[in-house]
Amino acid sequence: GAVVSQHPSWVICKSGTSVKIECRSLDFQATTMFWYRQFPKQSLMLMATSNEGSKATYEQGVEKDKFLINHASLTLSTLTVTSAHPEDSSFYICSARRAQGGMNTEAFFGQGTRLTVV
């Protein structure tokens, strides 16, 4: 099956610093990637939809200036958590669909990034 690689798998940063998370589709092109956040024992909450070559679409309540998304190519999207605070500590997961896929194609997920802000 298709592979989505997310890096880093885990990161610890100091409060006030920024952290960048990368999401790559390794063997397919993805015009759209999705970024989720998951708190312990809770569901995946969609944060934003990342569109190649255009601005990301953020879900209600997600601060676009805090969670910067860049989708510079058909295989790479990045999420930067700016001025991180302890409440931003969470599991961040990206997913991607094939560029040629239709509405009913499977979404492939990255391995996730465990962010801990101290």
Added chain:
Amino acid sequence: GQNIDQPTEMTATEGAIVQINCTYQTSGFNGLFWYQQHAGEAPTFLSYNVLDGLEEKGRFSSFLSRSKGYSYLLLKELQMKDSASYLCALNDYKLSFGAGTTVTVRA
């Protein structure tokens, strides 16, 4: 909202069958996914229903009834490795997930 509901936890014995229900309230969607997620890992695809009815894939089967706003995932011949969280998700190109059902398989 879509109000996707799943039971929080289920426990079953190795070799048994477990049915995980998922109910939702939404005006329209393309299909319903089921994913498996082990703790600290990304979700992995299990099944997808577009039409009403049963989709069977080995030990896992999934059922959808759009008129009843209901789906279930059936896990047969449970194995210890099936202990995980199971997530249903409505597909409107964006995926909306339920909170997940944690299944614990006991020997």
